[in-house]
Amino acid sequence: xxxxxxxxxVSGSPGxxxxxxxxxxxxxxxxxHLVSWYQQHPGxxxxxxxxxxxxxxxxxxxxxxGSKSGNTASLTISGLQAEDEADYYCCSYAGITTFEVFGxxxxxxxx
Amino acid sequence: QVQLQESGPGLVKPSQTxxxxxxxxxxxxxxxxxxxxxxxxPPGRGLEFIGYIYYMGRAYYNPSLKSRAxxxxxxxxxxxxxxxxxxxxxxxxxxxxxxAKTYYYxxxxxxxxxxxxxxxxxxxxxx
Numbered sequence: 001x002x003x004x005x006x007x008x009x010v011s012g013s014p015g016x017x018x019x020x021x022x023x024x025x026x027x028x029x030x031x032x033h034l035v036s037w038y039q040q041h042p043g044x045x046x047x048x049x050x051x052x053x054x055x056x057x058x059x060x061x062x063x064x065x066g067s068k069s070g071n072t073a074s075l076t077i078s079g080l081q082a083e084d085e086a087d088y089y090c091c092s093y094a095g096i097t098t099f100e101v102f103g104x105x106x107x108x109x110x111x
Numbered sequence: 112q113v114q115l116q117e118s119g120p121g122l123v124k125p126s127q128t129x130x131x132x133x134x135x136x137x138x139x140x141x142x143x144x145x146x147x148x149x150x151x152x153p154p155g156r157g158l159e160f161i162g163y164i165y166y167m168g169r170a171y172y173n174p175s176l177k178s179r180a181x182x183x184x185x186x187x188x189x190x191x192x193x194x195x196x197x198x199x200x201x202x203x204x205x206x207x208x209x210x211a212k213t214y215y216y217x218x219x220x221x222x223x224x225x226x227x228x229x230x231x232x233x234x235x236x237x238x
Contacts, residue, residue, distance in 0.1 A: 032221065034214060036223075036224040045209075046225070047226075047228070051212075051223055089157065089158050093221040099160065099162075099221075100173075102159065102160060103157070
């Protein structure tokens with residue numbers, strides 16, 4: 001069982017927007033502004049798409065955005081494209097005994 | 112461009128030690144701005160943080176691994192390594208090495224995103 005809770009799957013049509021939630025606790029997401037999101041295509045390593053809740057690394061599309069409220073972080077993908085179909089994982093810093101915790105992952109299907 | 116590459120045996124027997132190495136190119140592992148990390152992913156499942164190490168040698172581990180994991184650095188070879196002892200079938204996974212930015216300079220800083228990642232290496236635990 002993962003430390004952070006994500007929906008197992010979400011879907012959307014091309015051009016639409018979707019949001020993936022990531023729920024933690026006051027020990028992780030609720031206490032730190034250090035949430036990151038990763039995109040993983042089949043057979044490939046994960047790719048960082050969001051860090052520090054909402055910041056995008058250079059080269060990542062501005063269609064990806066992140067936010068946080070309380071113990072829940074969210075990833076929104078706007079203008080869905082076929083290439084966005086992948087698994088998405090959230091991660092949060094969780095303090096000096098646990099360090100980093102991941103969510104169980106969400107499979108995004110572009111219909 | 113920073114690149115990481117995992118290497119090691121793809122098959123380990125139960126109760127033995129899994130040993131992997133990550134070779135870094137395009138960067139020094141003696142930078143105080145990063146942790147050098149190991150993360151694994153069992154087949155068809157999610158990601159699990161194993162641990163990371165700072166260039167001065169202090170390492171931080173997932174407590175669920177119950178002290179079975181050891182991460183070490185070899186700056187002269189621009190490599191870092193993972194040893195995981197007393198393995199069982201539950202340790203079968205793709206093992207990734209990755210660089211993590213530190214949130215602030217210094218050992219003990221929180222990590223701040225894993226980027227980049229190696230391609231991963233599948234390690235199967237079986238007799």
